[in-house]
Amino acid sequence: MTPARRANLRRLLAPRHIVFAGGDSAVFAAGQCAAGDFKGEIWGLNPQPGRFGAIPSYTSVAELPEAPDAVFLAVPRQRVPPVIKELREKGAGGIVCYSAGFGELGDDGVHLEQELIDACGDMALAGPNVFGLLNYITGAHLWPFSHGGTPVEQGPALISQSGMLSGYLLTNRRSVRFSYVIGAGNQSVLGVEDYLDYLADDPSVTGFGLYIETLRDIPQFAAAVGRALDRGVPVVALKAGQSDLAAQTALTHTGSLAGQDTFYQALFDRIGVARVSTPSLMLETLQLLTTAGPPKGRRLAAFTCSGGDVAMLADCADREGLIFDPPDEATQRALRQWLPEIATVGNPLDYTTPLWGHEDTLEKVFAAALAPGYDAALLVQDYPPPELGEDRPYYQADARAFMRAAAKASIPAAICSGLPENLDIETQQTLIGQGVAPLQGIGEATAAIRAAAVF
């Protein structure tokens, strides 16, 4: 990234003025941005006057009152290169190019994409072929669909070569609230590694979620990841292309060469990127890493109030390569002091229903079990829905005992539900407030711990 382009990317991510250029999509995006918290100027651009209602609008780039810091571009594909050239000549900073139909189409589109690149010069351009850019720090949203997000002071940044994926991650019910959502699309000008490079030092960014079809500049990517990790900011990647069909798809989706998958895996392992395979695992792994921090290894201690959960945990962990070291003899003796007769001493530990809700005893149980030293601690709890709330205090007592014991052991801790939906938003918020990650689903939790244990 040239210094000039870097300066323009800064303008794009913290703009004083935004132009929305195009028809219905631009009009919707402009209205949505105007209805939010953005403090700068918003202008419309369309050859037909009056398309933007109460928002000041112009029929040509030349008429704009000054050079815009950010532009949302949703014009017919053939018009994209000439409009970009006019914007560059006007002195615009950055462009989010929603228009599609470039390299991903093959021959004709490849040619048009080259024209786009030539027209762009040193401007910062996201896309083409992206949904847009959401900025929950300043409200500078360039996004043509309802998103429903709320302002945050900090949060993970999502950088995605799939617009639809970023759209549906936004509506998660897992308390993952993003700071930035950036569509990378065809990466004709700026690529995933450029955004990562720029945001690696941004204090409002607490983590990175990446959906990648291809990386263009591996050394730049590795250096940016290194800077993020040095600051304690984790990077989680959903990289498609493990199968031949997915690799072929990436070519037609965003014109990307997905590359040799084993090469990517080796790269991620080496530089400390947590790799996941589904959208929910991206969120779970980000949640674990940003809330509780990275496990130093794969040695897990787990607690449940159910023998069935113990057996399922054992199977799930086995598939993920996690290790349940059994308690040593001294720990076994300590545990027997507190556990009821019917309990079996082990790891995972079923502390059994007679101890359910006995906060002080359970804290001693958890502390004794964690004493030998593990890399992470996990408690399985399925909270009843609000209408069956009378048992809730027992669950909360068990959770408090667990959180205190894990804090004293100074290891990353998570509470997961056996069934994903059995961990409500209120409970999620309580756990996050204590630095304990709420994870949803017993298989998802073990997969997230495995993915996170790359450091």
Add this chain to the structure above:
Amino acid sequence: MTPARRANLRRLLAPRHIVFAGGDSAVFAAGQCAAGDFKGEIWGLNPQPGRFGAIPSYTSVAELPEAPDAVFLAVPRQRVPPVIKELREKGAGGIVCYSAGFGELGDDGVHLEQELIDACGDMALAGPNVFGLLNYITGAHLWPFSHGGTPVEQGPALISQSGMLSGYLLTNRRSVRFSYVIGAGNQSVLGVEDYLDYLADDPSVTGFGLYIETLRDIPQFAAAVGRALDRGVPVVALKAGQSDLAAQTALTHTGSLAGQDTFYQALFDRIGVARVSTPSLMLETLQLLTTAGPPKGRRLAAFTCSGGDVAMLADCADREGLIFDPPDEATQRALRQWLPEIATVGNPLDYTTPLWGHEDTLEKVFAAALAPGYDAALLVQDYPPPELGEDRPYYQADARAFMRAAAKASIPAAICSGLPENLDIETQQTLIGQGVAPLQGIGEATAAIRAAAVF
């Protein structure tokens, strides 16, 4: 199962009277049953008079007004065998034994469990070491925790060696509503195969979800599964014990010898049991099989409005061994008539946003794509939450087009969300009403299709 015990199991599952025997757990269970739809008699039993409030109660078995069809037993473990003997002498039908502390404890408990078995005679006994029995057909609930379920006319039956698991599956937000939930526990008298055998012919049972640590009688199990499948009733099993640790856990949890896992897998494959590895996959697979029916093989056709979903579907399907046959030349030509220029013809097919909401065109696209013949059809859609409802009609239009095309192709069809929570209850109900399975999560959907394709 002897004919006498079978007759007693019938009494347990369709009782005229229920006795709740014991302290707090029995009192809670009696009150919950009384507050529901059960039409028969409810009696309490405790040496202390007056423990059951307004519910008629007795201080000894001898005093009961007649021989109860069903008994919920929650007395101290040492009292279990003598009380069972008294109940047998009284002529009781069946017992749900909530009390724990038997074979799962080792030596002492093994002895007590044998006393229990000897005392039981030909009565039907579920457990010991179970949460209980829920009966959503008649309201004859013997269950000491809030469950929140509602009466149904039919639905899948859940038979589980883990009480906690059955408890948290009940609060699913996936529109899976059970007819019966039966705790199998230690299986001292009745085992998973007995319940399956008895319910295989019950018209109110549309499917079986099993959580198994061990099976006691393989030929009986295989015969019962065969009868269920002959009637079009699928069987989905979550069988713990793939790992050594899980196998060892099963022994201490329910005193079960989990057995050689490869043997179980071979059995399930041979007799057509769909095997899954997590609670959410049990629900997803049951949903697919009971709503849409079993895929005849692994050849899948899938549709999305996102290139990212295509790549992720390709990777997920590859891991599961599902096959995406590409469209033949005639199909490609047919598709090109209807798809926009920017679309890439393939399977999975990204029909692209310009066609979003164009119901008639999409029906032609889906019909053309399905024409070569597949074993199942899948559409990926992430519905926005209710507060962002303005795009909902587009999603619904695409879903209707898909459902009509899949119905004409006469293959099982499902709509899945990329992120599990992006398929709301209202949408779930609409799809189920059309015989299309709502599946939650792109990884979960491919795993469920794979698990279901065993027939």
